[in-house]
Amino acid sequence: MPSPDRLKNNNRRRKGVQLLALAAGNAWLPGFFRGTIYQGPLKQICLPGLNCYSCPGALGACPLGSLQNAIADPIQQISFYVLGFLVLTGGLLGRFVCGWLCPFGLFQELLHKIPLRKWRPERKLPLARQLSYSKYIFFGVFIVLIPWLVRLSAGYGEPAFCKYICPSGTLMAGLPLLAANSQLRQLVGWLFGWKFLLLVLTVYLSIRIYRPFCKYVCPLGAFYGLFNRVSLYRVTVDASRCNSCGQCTRVCPMNVPVPQDANSPECIRCGKCAAVCPQDAIRCGIRRSGEVNAPLTGIYRRKP
Template identity: 50%
Template sequence: MDKQAKKSERFRHFFQVLWAVITNSYLIGFVRGKIYQGKIKNICVPGMNCYSCPGAVAACPIGALQATIGSYEYKFAFYVAGFMILVGTFMGRFVCGWLCPFGLIQDLLNKIPLPSKLKIRTFKGDRQLRWLKYGILLVFVILLPLYITDMIGQGYPWFCKLICPVGTLEGGIPLVLLNDAMRATVGWLYAWKNVILIVTILVSILIYRPFCKYICPLGAIYSLFNPVSILRYRVDSEKCVNCGACAKACKMGCDPVKNANSLECIRCGKCKNICPTHAIEYCAISKSLRKKNKT
């Protein structure tokens, strides 16, 4: 990776850290062991950031979606769905690459040095396994909260309750450590969630962003907007020399020459920065369509 590419990567990580600090700026929560419950908490952040994190000043869109779908008062989260559609329409999975705190954690974990033979770029069944996140979105985020309810018709946030390692890391562990009463009530579910978190951390060292690739329902939603989002990639065929550098640089397994706006692309910019002829560029969809029409 050349100096410019390294500089761009450092800037992306700086932006990720800055955004994580801004969206988790309720620092007194880490002292008191209580979550912020002010009016801002009614607003969603674009990425996965647990509502129950002591520092979180806003809500996670997946948590909010489950809460409103599972509510006996509402059966569809028009605000939350509208928010995710708006974000997806503008940015697609740019959110995953730049605005998700858990994405940053996975990025840093994968930088832990290991012998190259232990780093897994792909494996048999990798592509098929990536469809799992869509199944998790459908079953755990939508169907279970909608149809499995208690006596008063209230559903549960099943993804947050049974799967989400983000909630365990950002909310569960800090709150349990800071509250004696919570420590006395932890049981098998807390242990199970910690097992999932530990496995996710260990696998993240070996595989780049396994949570984003195979599990994250928010990434599944935003991925659907990648081909049509306003912020997107374009490959200039006149400049491209088909050297393969972009595909080799992409840790998400995308080939920009074949599909510049793959469902798996997180807009991290590695392909753009490594391209020797600067054939890959950000462009608005309108600009892309105009150039396509001219050809």
């Protein structure tokens, strides 16, 4: 039987890891004062979460931006490094990155703590769950298709998602750079206004809905979600101990039916389900040899 403080301790531990990931990935403090971007050797390394390359403090690159630039570049057909990084990270962790390591996910969670009435679209809108597939459309259209088509027609493509949509880039790069660099402020045009509007919309929706960008838009979460069922880090449910109380599903912020599909592509591995389970039937961690009966869903029955 879990202790009453187990959920609270899990949330504190996860928040600490999120803050540490934010600080470690954006530790170039001079950039925030100078309004410049770090260009050292670490910039060749991708960070796992949605952390903009142009953030003044960013020590690494955003994997989504790197992938778009690789597709847009006429010299290289595909970047095996970027793809390899994404596949390796997804294969090891799945959407654990979203729940524990992504700065923009943390930003949305903090906004959701603002005490205004919350919305649960999946409870009132029949097609709300289907909307979660829209992030795969964003990945296909803005990460792959547009950079590739523009490259074919113009000779060199553009990172369409970063340029026209990404609110993380506006928050972590656009606003800090404009605040510290007066020369950049003179160059602001309609495109920044459009992206700022998208950021404001994301902020408002994040107050009302838990992680709306992660649920419906984020291409990086869509890619990592493809690996949730096969990743080394996973959620497992011991069906022989589960009493079908439903507490895990009720506490899940991503609306995953845990006893039926513990490793849904929507699961961000936050660990809340395991923390509230009165039977200790749910475990989050590296796959064990005995948990093999249903390796994709994560549901298994303990051998007697």
